[in-house]
Amino acid sequence: MERAPDAPIFDPAAFRLTEQEAELTARAREFGQKVLAPRAARWDREASFPTENYQDMHREGLLGICIPKEDGGLGAGFRAYCLTAAELGRYCGATALTWNMHVCSTLWTGALTEDLEMDAVTRAEHRLRRRQHYERILKDGAVYSQPFSEGGAAAAGTVAFGTTARRVQGGFVVNGKKIFASLAGHADYYGILATEQHDDHKLSRRDTLYLAVPANAAGVTVEGDWDPLGMRGTVSRNLVFRDVFVEEDAALMPPGLYHQAATRWPHMFLTLSPTYMGLAQAAYDFTVAYLRGEWPGTPPVKRRMYPTKQIAVAEMRVMLEQTKALWFQAITEAGPDPSKEQVLRAWAAQHTVMENANALAAKAVRTCGGQSMLKSLPLERIYRDSRCGSLMLPWTAELCIDRLGRDCLYEKGETDT
Ligand SMILES: Cc1cc2nc3c(=O)[nH]c(=O)nc-3n(C[C@H](O)[C@H](O)[C@H](O)COP(=O)(O)OP(=O)(O)OC[C@H]3O[C@@H](n4cnc5c(N)ncnc54)[C@H](O)[C@@H]3O)c2cc1C
Secondary structure, eight states, X not given: OOOOOOOOSSOTTTTTOOHHHHHHHHHHHHHIIIIIHHHHHHHHHHTOOOHHHHHHHHHTTGGGTTSOXXXXXXXXXXXXXXXXXXXXXXXXXXXXXXXXXXXXXXXXXXXXXXXXXXXXXXXXXHHHHHHHHHHHHHHHXXXXXXXXXXXXXXXXXXXXXXXXXXXXXXXXXXXEEEEEETTTTXXXXXXXXXXXXXXXSOOOGGGEEEEEEETTSTTEEEESXXXXXXXXXXXXXXXXXXXXXXXXXXXXXOTTHHHHHHHHOXXXXXXXXXXXXXXXXXXXXXHHHHHTTOSTTSOOOOOTTSXXXXXXHHHHHHHHHHHHHHHHHHHHSOOSSOOHHHHHHHHHHHHHHHHHXXXXXXXXXXXXXXXXXXXXXXXXXXXXXHHTGGGOSSSOHHHHHHHHHHHHHOOTTOOOO
């Protein structure tokens, strides 16, 4: 028995999606259901990288989803990307999450930088430079990753990155270590954040550089094993950079621009949430199909007539609708220089998606019962993958609560002394 095509997470008419959003989400859903879903168990079992998925996504044009149209891409903006990514996340969390790292390398350097301040010369140079990266992606299917985390406080945004880039003739020399580097050993370029090192200055967050280090550059090594609870196909091993020379053109943003982006366009950090929005929907979809006795590969036993099941599904539906509504509002109002209210809402949305995806999956296991959590079915993978959402820096569930609590009670500059 094959599953019927899934309904959209966000119905285009009900949520008033644009034509482009409706088209992209429909494509992603069909691709996800047909191509990603049947392979997802393999990446999870092996903790191996979904290389075939990337080859297929290249063919589908999905690697260039956020590359501006004038540069040959599909030109999706922030919301169109988030909605499309959620559809993929329903079918393979690890593919959607790693695809997010890749796509953000183009979204942040593309549409997002158009909202930031640069002088005309810098902007012209940036546009030329990013085009080289975009061409590699569109023509050769090059894959970019985003290894930012270092195990200290830098990825949370509180101190400068310890990975350094020293300016030399024709480029930079990079030294440092990144942990949890999704796509390690599989991306063609590692889009790292490094602090530009000035001889006489302390490292400063304002000097953050965003550089695309070729995976085959001398001095780049992948270290450590990878055998985690969930999101196993992300292959997030450690990356070490020892005196790695990168050319000037490796800069994905001009100096100082990443800091401007992080402070003026904070919704950029909401881009880790779409995968988990998709997983939340997947947990609900599984539960409904399973209780109706319609999940392929399971006996056609109906369990929907029990009041306990009906109550559980009703509660799941309430949680799913709450999650969708808040997230949709937050991704809709993303943009430069948001108001304080909008930033608070973005943190609340991130927290809600990340926590509720796992809460829904946990409830799905409890409601569907023992047979539903066998490895032959996707629910237990959804449960494990969704557990990872609240750990993702810089907007972990804890940090969202920390910032919300403080900023709900204090206005800028206020103290109690
Ligand atoms: C599946 C997966 C894939 C990942 N892929 C990538 C990737 O591609 N690139 C990348 O850069 N990172 C990636 N990460 C890393 C992730 O974003 C975190 O950096 C990583 O989980 C940090 O783990 P840690 O135990 O060192 O966290 P710690 O830094 O020790 O933090 C532990 C917890 O303490 C809290 N905390 C941290 N700092 C503060 C603070 N200043 N104030 C208050 N509370 C704080 C947070 O809630 C955090 O969850 C990935 C993580 C996972 C799980």
